[in-house]
Amino acid sequence: MANSLVQVRVDEQLKEEAAKLYEELGMDLPTAIRIFLKRSIQEKGIPFSMKLTDIQRGSREISAMKRMSQTAEEKGIADMSLEEINQEIQAARQGK
Numbered sequence: 001m002a003n004s005l006v007q008v009r010v011d012e013q014l015k016e017e018a019a020k021l022y023e024e025l026g027m028d029l030p031t032a033i034r035i036f037l038k039r040s041i042q043e044k045g046i047p048f049s050m051k052l053t054d055i056q057r058g059s060r061e062i063s064a065m066k067r068m069s070q071t072a073e074e075k076g077i078a079d080m081s082l083e084e085i086n087q088e089i090q091a092a093r094q095g096k
Helices: 012-024 029-043 052-074 082-093
Strands: none
16 A cells, blocks of 8 residues: 655644653654554544543542642641541541
């Protein structure tokens, strides 16, 4: 099968970071791009979620985690060990 050249412009830092990542995964950047294109064909679309609802849900979840972390800091329980947390849970279950 004949090869075809595909060119895309990206900033140098993005290219370097991506190339390093894929090198750690044992492949070069052109191979990773070919994998992306093949997977796109198999999926008949982008091979990962790109829905606004996913992004919004992620933002809500991150906000919730930040609020919980802030509340834990305010109540002085942010540095509790897992054992202490489990003791608190056990006490709550026993109605103490």
